[in-house]
Amino acid sequence: MNDSGFKKYRVMIVEDSSLIRGYLIRALQNDPQIEICGVAENGRIAVDKVKLYNPEIILLDVEMPVMDGITALPLLVGACPEAKIIMISTLTAKNAAISIEAMSKGASDYLEKPSAETDKTLFKTELIQKIKAIALSIRKVGEKYTKDDEFGFLKAENKLQVPPQLNKVSVSAEKTPPEKNHNTIIKDGHRQTAYVPVLPPASATPAVFTNDDNRFAGFKPDILAIGSSTGGPNVLHEVFKQIGNSLGHIPTFITQHMPPKFTTFLAQSIATTSGMRCTEPQDGQKVEKGWIYIAPGDYHMLVEPKGVDKIIRLTKGEPENFCRPSVDPMLRSLVNTYGKNILTVIMTGMGSDGKLGAKLVHEKGGKVIIQDEASSVVWGMPGAIAKEGFQDGIYSSYDIAKQIIKICRRDL
Template sequence: MASDPSSTAVGSPASDPIRVMLVDDSAVVRGLVTRILEAEPGIQIAASVGNGQMAISALERSDIDVIILDIEMPVMDGMTALPKLLQVDPGVKIIMQSTLTLKGADISMRAMQMGAADYIPKPTATRDLAGGIEFKAELVGKIKALGQARRRDPKRPIRPGGAPPASRPIANPVPKVQIHPAGPLQLRTHAAEAPDIIAIGSSTGGPQALFAVLGIMRAGTVSQPIVITQHMPATFTTILAEHISRVSGWEAREGQDGEVVRNGRVYIAPGDFHMVIETKGPDKVLRLNKNPPENFCRPSVDPMLRSVAAAYGKRVLTCILTGMGSDGLKGGQAVVASGGTVIAQDEATSVVWGMPGAVATAGICSAVLPLPEIAPWIIKLAARR
């Protein structure tokens, strides 16, 4: 899945580029990735090391924004190094390099639960590094999005090689949040109608947010079906569903084409498929398709939201969680046009405030909330059923 690099531009790259550390025991991979990134304005390779122990030492003496961390390395592997790196600098953004296998997906999911910001498929010399446009776009897009989020962190430490705070411009200042006229739930003068379905969209940082939100929702009184589009490739969505079931207690699985939507279940859009809902007689059924990517993504949040708006009308509650880009904006507008409700995660608790920021600043959200407040808000509305 390629990301849109243009949606994550950074300001004044010459004076203060995003500083990246590469951690991989393969000198060949580090060299090829270095050449990719050094060709990008606004990105600088600040360190390149061969194992986790060297990465910790480099982070202690260097100003680093984003770390690309391989999982399997000698001396100290990526999973051992991850918590140690975050102990040195809790705000540094770490992208795990993972193989597109069940094992790699499972390790990546555990890494994100431990604090990694995102993952990227481990490159191969024959496919990705030898001119792979999709790999380059995804890598650069994630580095720029996470680097920009890092620059907004007021607690970011200054180490040798880093620019002083005054010279750290942040591009594209975020417009003011505009709350939809319906207002937050607690401020409404008339009771909102409870939803018949809950639709969630997420991307970078999404798995961590999903685990938190769904765990609290399961302990509440939510019985509606939940459909989720998380930007992930095939295999990774399989593991995501397993982790959601294990962490939250929901019955979560990848959606299957033609499956009837049932209460009390969580359906994840499978990697490389858009997941939508159609009305078939008295039932609502899932449909999977390989229509062209939207917002550079498949699965994409927008087609899912358009379909739930068409199938359920005003009885839709949509939540847009952390993620880069603006996927979910057009679908969220369709939900609101049908009388449904949209809420979003706030900037302070988002890994990247791209997707939730897009809907929050478009004026279609009834609430923009910190992550810990999202599940209680949903529970309150869902309980009005």
Template sequence: MTSESAQSPSQGAASTPIRVMLVDDSAVVRGLVTRILEAEPGIQIAASVGNGQMALSSLERNEIDVVILDIEMPIMDGMTALPKLLAADPGLKIIMQSTLTLKGADISMRALEMGAADYIPKPTATKDLAGGAEFKAELVGKIRALGQARHRSPNRPPRPAGAPALRPPPSAPPARVPIHPPGPLSLRNNTPEHPDVIAIGSSTGGPQALFGVLGLMRSGTVSQPILITQHMPATFTTILGEHISRVSGWEAKEGQDGEIIKGGRVYIAPGDFHMVVETKGTDKVIRLNKNPPENFCRPAVDPMLRSIAAAYGKRVLACILTGMGSDGLKGGQAVVASGGTVIAQDEGSSVVWGMPGAVATAGICSAVLPLPEIAPWIMKLATRR
């Protein structure tokens, strides 16, 4: 599985460390993960426990930013503990450990619907942990991105009694590139085009965002096809389609090579394949390829958006949702260059404001919106003639 987390290089220690709790019934796994994380500047192991009940008790005594939560454990398993941990601290960032199986993917998707921020593959052998560079990159990258998002949140709870004191955050946040999107219902070029296709790119936090957008934009509300690239491994994208169908009523499934694109359907890039569009006669056709990863990802958003811009011209509406890195920026620029429209999720509603922040701060967006406003915006443009 190609990891997006390689986009997040190791960083120097922040003034406030990212405090991690490991929850796994395997002491061997906890020990090896501890050694990986303690070698990383700016990351501290605040607690290491063997089941969900112990995690709840530990949360009362320690300030925690990110939890690595195993699913199968005695006394209290991860799925039981997940809502209890979030009830105790709604801003907590929880990463589920999951096997790369249909069952594991389905459980992970349910965990994401319940409020988990992300997932990582469940290590299958000691060698995966001891020498797995890809596992380490994914683990560290996600912890850094989610921990930093947690530190920026205005809703962090008070420090638990007895918790070690943390150094205060910097007195002033780092300056950000200003965003100058037009008003939420005005378009960048003032000549709105009725789109023939809707394209969505997402990553960390993306499944939850997709459920939210498509759950509001239910089947039948727009007639255009919707193409989605979500950074996910194979198997997980199959389950993602099933969950989207359940929450929205859309016919959602992985795209197939050579498939003719039809309106009113959702096509998802399969794990480990780039999904692009080509014109064949009067039809638009899906093509899958294993070209090199872009932005350390396959599937990646950029090749999908570039191909859609080439195939559909100015009649493209692209939406970039929450995710790490900057995938979607170059593709979004291609959409705008062809006369199409790009919108992005805002920082406040994003789990990680990497991908949407990249397109927003580049000045190519017609709107930067909180998640609940994205579906109404899309529906208004998609049904406007």
């Protein structure tokens, strides 16, 4: 504890580079709310020591000798299930793919390693904010509290419990993923890669649920829009694993706060998980039913009408809510294009991105559902909406997919 009686956030650093390890230590050691409880030079040492160190947050390098981060991840989660893991890696295509895989297996977030070109002050600020926000969420789960704070945690009561299977990562061998068919497609003069997985025939039968929620009676969305940030990739995989290809009759638009390269592999991963066509769209691309469009890193994704069609616009407009891509501009453009026929889902994430856009959806007659606090890594984005009270439903990460299918497939 520090002098004020505050119990410091316990952080373990797992990094083989002495240069990066030293930089991370220096960035954290002077913060009065953070304690570096342990350091390990590779995944094997980390697995052996994690119970002794008992961290709340683990900074886990992707590439290390002896045992790398993706191998250590399930072992660390198994040994210390309450800890949250932030992957750290250099921004390469290979490491982006590994980080996406790690987040689909339970890692909470990622952070690009500092380099000679990195703004060190900005990196330190982002690192500390992520650590504190995620660690605070661990302490808040199951509690009732009323104090707002700088990371977007808000009053929450009657929390839903997260199903046990979503809290743990199995350490058994993973099944071989479905075969992927990577097609280069020319659409409206634009070349793009669409990830179209080859799945067993059974996946062609969509799940169907009875819609017994009167709040959504008579509502038939033309599109699904999703916004997420910290913890989002893991929840997106859980959601689309349940949805499968049940939404072949409408397009889906996703803005997930991520840098370039990462969003490319997120699209590929969601395609594999869901069986739907998922892509980072090209500027000017025509919107089609049954496709999932993910905002590319460093671009806002907008949609606008063009004759009888709808097309996607990618812009490098000013960041909103400190983010590009940002959820708010996506939602504004969707309201302008589709009017009230929008189902919006805001999931786990720091800050309040999506609040203003979701409010506009609500005011125009669309529907807004949010992830509950107990299953969120950080209840900032959905919590900001809950504070205003214009959501139409609050669901756990386990139940969001069922609600999406209920609402989007009614009367089909």
